[in-house]
Amino acid sequence: MAKFTREDITRLANEENVRFIRLQFTDILGTIKNVEIPFDQLEKALDNKMMFDGSSIEGFVRIEESDMLLYPDLDTWVVFPWTAEKGKVARLICDIYNPDGTPFDGDPRSNLKRVLKEMEDLGFTNFNLGPEPEFFLFKLDEKGEPTLELNDNGGYFDLAPTDLGENCRRDIVLELEEMGFEIEASHHEVAPGQHEIDFKYADALRACDDIQTFKLVVKTIARKHGLHATFMPKPLFGVNGSGMHCNMSLFQNGENSFYNKSGDLELSETAYQFIAGIIKHAKSFTAVTNPTVNSYKRLVPGYEAPCYVAWSARNRSPLIRIPASRGMSTRVEVRSVDPAANPYLAMAVLLKAGLDGIKNKLSAPAPIDRNIYVMNKDERTKAGIEDLPATLYQALEYLKSDEVMTQALGEHILEHFVEAKEIEWDMFRTQVHPWEREQYMQMY
Secondary structure, X not given: OOOOOHHHXXXXXXXXXXXXXXXXXXXXXXXXXXXXXXHXXXXXXXXXXEEEEHHXXXXXXXXXXXXXXXXXXXXXXXXXXXXXXXXEEEEEEEEEEOOOOOEOOOOHHHHHHHHHHHHHHOOOOEEEEEEEEEEEEEEEOOOOOEEEEEOOOOOOOOOOOOOOOHHHHHHHHHHHHHOOOOEEEEEEOOOOOEEEEEEOOEEHHHHHHHHHHHHHHHHHHHHHOOEEEEOOOOOOOOOOOOOEEEEEXXXXXXXXXXXXXXXXXXXXXXXXXXXXXXXXXXXXXXXXXXXXXXXXXXOOOOOOOOOEEOEEOOOOOOOEEOOOOOHHHOOEEEOOOOOOOOHHHHHHHHHHHHHHHHHOOOOOOOOOOOOHHHOOHHHHHHOOOEEOOOOHHHHHHHXXXXXXXXXXXXXXXXXXXXXXXXXXXXXXXXXXOHHHHHHHOOOO
């Protein structure tokens, strides 16, 4: 990540003919928002004096306390490569502050910073994240609206002409690279129309910024190809859903705290404690890492998504996998997270869970090295394997009852997140769905 001063930004904006700047932030539900300003307002923005109406943003504030300030993070400066030559558009990601100059409790990015400070107080210097977001590409109709027609019928690692999304995916990679991303892999995923682009890990805050930028680029470039990109976890029945596996590692003064050459599986005691914390709080953080009604259509057996709370260094059916790389690349992969999650909130709860395991010196259960999908209920119970929540409602109940996870979100975010999600669940619960009419209309 490049480091910029305000002088750098002003100079670059002039050199690249930037006419507009998007002051970007993320609401509680993970939706990217922005206030766009013309170039002549840039100095005001860099002085942290740009205000906006927070009462219009999901989960922020009431109308009588609506004025909020945008504090740009200068290191997030980037010019969107696809914008017009006659006047380009740039972006700065912002933290949200109250008018009195204090961080806003409802800002997901500031909340992650708060949890990262707890990590630093324990002696760790970095929390790194390598995300693996997946997405589907559907064709647009003549009105530019998304259809349910997939752009291809390819499968895992297929090539063109089977993979008709290859050109679109390649253009996405080129745009990302021009914006400073280091792309590690790009390929067709298991389901028809499903794709994955992996980019290099970064410290958690930057990685979450990258996830939000990635989503924006994918959707923008897909539309230029007549396609709609969706990060919906399970857009189609009968095929794999989209996940966002999160590869995480803690560092202390440049050394990977999860690695111990002489430890069992070459993992440190810290790694085992972190794993134990993730397992302890897994059912509670699922409402945040899998935040939609649709998320739970993905977390079912048979489609490679984890639905059982366990860990392994070998097989891919448990919630947690330890990839084979060791040394500086030693990491814990949580496989349940889906790309609908607000990345800042997801990282806050995952880090908090792992830190709870470290602080309380929790012991990880024995690894489960056989395929959990073929184990029956009695076998899973005997092995101490619990199920992840089966619905958003169930996940919210677990979240509300877990003090550590509620602390990870803070009172403001917790209250507004739960309120929004309970409304979402109630709307789904009371809706009559086509499946019900197909099943019952003639039968009864």
